[in-house]
Amino acid sequence: MLSKTRLLFTSTLITGFVLVAAAIIIAWTSGDVTTSTDTILAQQIAQSANECVVCHTNHTPGIVNQYGASAHFANNVSCEDCHEVEAEYPGAVQHPDEDFWVLPYSSTAQCETCHREQVQQFYLSRHALPAYVAYAGSGVLNEEHLEIYRSIPEGGGYMDRSRNSLHAMEGEAVTRFACETCHDVGKPNPDNSIGNCTACHIRHEFSxxxxxxxxxxxxxxxxxxxxxxxxxxxxxxxxxxxxxxxxxxxxxxxxxxxxxxxxxxxxxxxxxxxxxxxxxxxxxxxxxxxxxxxxxxxxxxxxxxxxxxxxxxxxxxxSNNFVDTFYADADALVESVNDWVRASDLIMATLRENDLVTAAPFDEPIDYTHFNLWHHWGRTAKFGAWMQGADYVQWHGAYEILHEMAELAEEANDRLEEAGLEPIEFPEGFPGIDAAREFIAEAENAE
Ligand code: HEC
Ligand code: HEC
Ligand code: HEC
Ligand code: HEC
Ligand code: HEC
Ligand code: HEC
Ligand code: HEC
Ligand code: HEC
CATH class of the missing domain: 1.20.850.10 (Hydroxylamine Oxidoreductase; Chain A, domain 2)
Incomplete structure (x- = not known):
């Protein structure tokens, strides 16, 4: 057994030398280093003695090819390192026709054995539990996860964390292909580790x-x-x-x-x-x-x-000057959008005070108008400014905000008048930004 291994080792070593020498010559003559490295890896995987690699070359050649081109293969990280686990490991399945157990996926816990730092940083980000909680609510988390969730510095800050109402309304037959596809980047795994590194590192190249x-x-x-x-x-x-x-x-x-x-x-x-x-x-x-x-x-x-x-x-x-000016300008845009959203909230509040909207979310068109104003156009204007997409700041942003606000204002006053109440008096120029700010100031003074 030992001598067989040694023989294999020696022959791999010799093959390696020959391949490296060949690669140097190819690289030297063609000037294309990348191709030759790939070629070496492709030849090495074809000669691998690893039993998983050998058999999977026949059964799932796509996986073996990708793995063969990876830094993992080049650094002796094996299929076993990511997949093979004890029979009692949560989520383990017995390998078809074999006497060992594997994870059909691989979880963050496996990556963590070698990439602790990346996993710890990921856990502290909104890509981890906050992304999952965004649709599922925090009620589904166990004690340990709840503690991690609460310790994320940028985790709180906004929005209530009960199950998302759109998620509930659409039902899981739909959301499995919608919310979950994107937000499960932070879903807990059966082994209690969190999230899915392959959301960004597509297997098996991890390039x-x-x-x-x-x-x-x-x-x-x-x-x-x-x-x-x-x-x-x-x-x-x-x-x-x-x-x-x-x-x-x-x-x-x-x-x-x-x-x-x-x-x-x-x-x-x-x-x-x-x-x-x-x-x-x-x-x-x-x-x-x-x-x-x-x-x-x-x-x-x-x-x-x-x-x-x-x-x-x-x-x-x-330059410093360029960046400082840019930040000051983008901060000012955020304040404008904030004020438009405050104005839209005030209109809705007036209707709510007078029982002219239902308490249920998304059951009448006006809920959608109010939601789109910030959720689509307000956000888009902000993102557009910070990441330089003028069309998104303008025609998919500010313009749409004005449009939704005009609708909201008209609808609100129709409802008030129908109920025999005083309509809201909007300052001249509303929903322009100056008038929107005047409107907010008047409401604050009235309090
Ligand atoms: C003798 C051939 C053979 C060997 C050796 C082998 N596999 Fe497999 N493996 C298969 C076949 C066949 C399948 C099923 C493929 C299918 O369902 O189409 C499979 C499936 C898998 C699955 C998916 C299991 C699931 O339930 O979805 C994983 C993960 C896996 N193998 C990993 C490994 C690892 C790791 C090793 C080495 C420790 C290994 N295999 C060794 C042939 C083999
Ligand atoms: C660096 C870790 C890592 C290594 C090394 C690795 N895998 Fe995987 N493998 C994963 C991850 C992660 C997934 C799940 C991917 C997903 O969720 O889309 C996976 C999925 C699979 C699947 C199921 C995917 C499907 O589409 O059916 C099989 C089979 C599999 N791997 C076999 C192998 C074999 C064979 C090797 C070695 C040639 C190997 N893996 C090496 C991490 C790894
Ligand atoms: C057994 C240890 C081990 C495991 C398990 C492991 N890796 Fe790696 N990973 C490595 C090594 C070693 C490297 C190469 C590091 C280097 O180049 O310095 C690497 C490199 C990487 C790279 C960079 C690739 C490049 O081209 O440099 C990514 C991305 C990566 N791993 C992701 C993952 C993910 C995601 C998982 C879990 C699905 C995982 N790894 C599991 C050891 C591991
Ligand atoms: C699988 C889906 C998915 C992929 C791929 C993805 N993200 Fe995200 N990202 C999300 C979700 C979901 C959130 C929102 C989580 C929350 O706040 O609830 C998010 C939030 C963010 C945030 C805001 C974090 C915060 O603290 O508010 C940034 C920045 C970000 N992602 C950058 C990136 C970058 C850069 C990439 C590509 C390298 C990327 N994301 C790839 C789903 C994804
Ligand atoms: C195409 C991918 C995708 C789909 C589908 C998706 N989201 Fe998101 N969601 C994101 C991204 C990306 C962000 C981060 C936005 C940002 O920070 O700029 C986000 C942000 C959020 C936020 C705000 C962040 C937070 O944690 O409060 C909530 C709430 C949310 N999504 C819930 C849902 C719900 C519920 C569904 C399904 C009804 C859904 N999302 C569908 C990608 C998606
Ligand atoms: C939002 C997308 C995203 C997610 C999710 C993600 N990564 Fe990465 N990862 C990247 C990007 C982008 C890089 C390249 C960073 C750079 O340019 O150096 C990277 C690089 C790496 C590297 C190479 C070393 C390094 O730090 O640059 C490793 C290892 C790694 N990721 C592991 C992981 C693991 C483990 C997970 C799961 C906990 C994970 N990644 C989740 C986007 C992601
Ligand atoms: C790797 C280099 C690089 C980095 C990093 C970088 N930029 Fe740029 N940026 C450029 C180049 C190149 C241009 C194109 C300049 C031109 O249009 O002539 C540009 C253009 C811009 C523009 C548009 C200028 C105009 O006149 O249209 C803005 C605004 C900007 N960057 C902001 C930023 C901000 C903010 C950051 C950091 C968050 C950043 N950039 C990071 C290279 C970079
Ligand atoms: C030039 C640098 C730069 C590039 C390129 C860039 N971003 Fe951003 N991004 C920013 C800045 C700056 C902010 C706002 C930062 C702040 O809040 O101070 C931002 C904000 C975000 C947010 C909003 C987080 C929140 O608070 O809700 C997300 C999500 C995001 N970026 C994702 C992406 C994605 C995905 C890409 C590529 C398609 C991308 N970014 C490209 C610089 C960049």
Missing amino acids: LEQARKPETCNACHIGPDHPQWEIYQQSAHGILYMTDGHNWHWDAEPGTLTTVDMPAPTCSTCHMSGFGLSATTHDVGDRLSWFLAAPISTRRPSHLENIARMQGVCLACH
């Missing part, structure tokens, strides 16, 4: 290039309520990515990325990568100053440190 490209984020950060992907595509940064990205160094070692590798940022550069003055993080809240997704945005607990970390990225390419 840095794939994770760093913005298409990875567009699986979820897309659509009328969070169009970060669409916004990015129309920004100067996104244009550079789309026109020049094929020349960038996508495989640079984590923590070593510079403007030489990437002359413009992707989602990952600004929110996650080690770049400029900022260290790599899997806590995507680490660099944010506002709760932008909230109806009325407030500051985050450690927003000054967070700003320093985000600007630590910008400053690799922009």
Whole structure:
């Protein structure tokens, strides 16, 4: 047994040397280093003696090919490391026709044995439990998870955490393909670990290039309520990515990325990568100053440190003055949207005080008008400003806010008049921003 292993080891070593020598010659003559590394890996996987690899080459060749191109295979991380567990491990299934147990998926607990730091950062982010709680409510969490959930610095801050009413109304036959697809990035696993690293690291290549490209984020950060992907595509940064990205160094070692590798940022550069003055993080809240997704945005607990970390990225390419001016301008836009949303809340409050809307959510069109105003257009205007998508600030943002507000105001006064009550007197120019602010000030004085 021992000599057999040694023989295998020696022959692997010799084959390795031959392959490396061949690769050097190929690289030297063709100048294409990447292809030759891939070629070496492809040949090594074909010669692997690992029983999982050998048999799965026949049964699931796609998985073996992807694994063969991964940093895991190159660093001797095996199929067993991520899949093989004891029979009593939560979620374990007996392997077909074999006497060992596997996880049919692999959970965060397996990744954690080697990537502790990334897992800890991920747990402290809104991608973990807060993403799940957003639809399921916090009532479904066990004690341990509840404690983790409450300890997330940027976890609280906005919105009630009972089961989401749209989730309840649509029913699980629908939401399994909707909310869950995106929000299960933070769902607890049977073994009590949290979330799904493969939401961004598609198996089995776990490629840095794939994770760093913005298409990875567009699986979820897309659509009328969070169009970060669409916004990015129309920004100067996104244009550079789309026109020049094929020349960038996508495989640079984590923590070593510079403007030489990437002359413009992707989602990952600004929110996650080690770049400029900022260290790599899997806590995507680490660099944010506002709760932008909230109806009325407030500051985050450690927003000054967070700003320093985000600007630590910008400053690799922009001047202090440029970045400070940009931040001041974008902050001012957030305040405008906040005031429009406050004005819309005041209109609804008047109707509620007079029993002219039901207490139930989403049971009459006016609920949708009020919701769309902040949830789609308010958010979109804010995201558009911070990530430079003018069309989203304007035609999918501010303009739509004005439109919904005009409808809301007319509908409210129709209802008041129908009930024989005084209509609301809106300042001239409403829903323009100055008039909206006047409206809020009058309501505050009246209190
Ligand atoms: C003798 C062949 C063979 C060997 C050895 C083998 N597998 Fe499999 N494996 C299969 C087949 C066949 C399937 C079922 C594929 C299917 O359902 O289409 C499978 C399925 C799996 C599944 C999915 C199980 C599920 O219920 O969805 C995992 C995970 C897995 N194998 C991992 C491993 C690991 C890890 C090893 C090495 C410790 C290994 N396999 C060794 C043939 C093998
Ligand atoms: C770095 C960890 C890791 C390694 C190494 C790894 N896997 Fe996986 N594997 C996963 C994860 C994570 C999933 C679940 C993916 C998902 O949820 O989409 C998975 C899923 C699977 C599945 C079920 C997927 C399906 O679509 O049916 C099989 C089968 C499987 N792996 C086999 C293997 C085999 C065989 C190897 C070695 C050649 C291997 N894995 C190596 C992490 C790993
Ligand atoms: C047995 C240890 C081990 C396990 C388990 C493991 N990894 Fe890794 N992982 C490594 C090693 C070693 C590297 C290579 C590190 C390096 O290049 O410095 C790596 C690299 C990576 C990379 C960077 C890839 C690159 O091209 O540099 C990602 C992403 C990654 N792992 C994700 C995962 C995920 C997700 C899981 C769980 C599904 C997981 N790993 C499970 C050991 C492991
Ligand atoms: C396409 C993916 C996707 C789908 C489908 C989706 N969401 Fe989201 N959701 C997101 C993203 C991304 C954010 C983060 C927005 C941000 O921070 O800019 C988010 C934010 C939220 C928030 C605000 C954050 C929080 O924790 O309070 C709630 C609540 C929410 N979603 C609930 C739901 C519910 C309920 C459904 C289904 C009825 C759903 N989402 C469907 C991707 C999705
Ligand atoms: C929101 C998307 C996202 C999720 C979820 C995610 N990652 Fe990553 N991960 C990335 C990006 C982007 C990078 C590349 C960072 C860079 O440019 O250096 C990365 C890099 C890595 C690396 C390479 C080393 C490093 O720190 O850069 C490892 C290892 C890793 N991730 C493991 C994990 C594990 C384990 C999980 C699950 C807890 C996970 N990732 C979840 C996006 C994600
Ligand atoms: C599988 C879906 C999914 C993918 C893929 C994904 N996200 Fe998210 N992301 C979410 C959800 C859901 C939320 C909102 C969680 C909440 O607040 O409830 C979120 C929130 C965020 C936030 C706000 C966090 C906070 O503290 O408010 C940032 C920033 C973010 N994601 C960046 C990224 C980046 C960058 C990528 C790609 C590298 C990415 N996400 C990939 C689903 C995803
Ligand atoms: C040039 C850097 C940059 C790029 C590129 C970028 N973002 Fe952002 N992003 C920001 C800034 C700055 C903010 C607002 C920060 C704050 O609150 O102070 C932000 C806000 C966000 C938020 C809102 C979080 C909340 O509070 O609700 C999400 C989600 C997000 N970005 C995801 C993405 C995704 C996905 C991509 C790629 C499609 C992307 N970003 C590209 C810089 C960037
Ligand atoms: C890796 C380099 C890089 C990083 C990092 C970077 N940018 Fe940029 N940015 C650029 C380039 C290049 C342009 C295109 C300039 C042009 O249009 O001539 C640009 C354009 C812009 C523009 C549009 C300017 C205009 O006149 O249209 C804004 C605003 C901006 N960046 C803000 C930011 C902010 C805020 C950050 C950090 C959150 C940031 N950038 C991070 C490289 C970068």
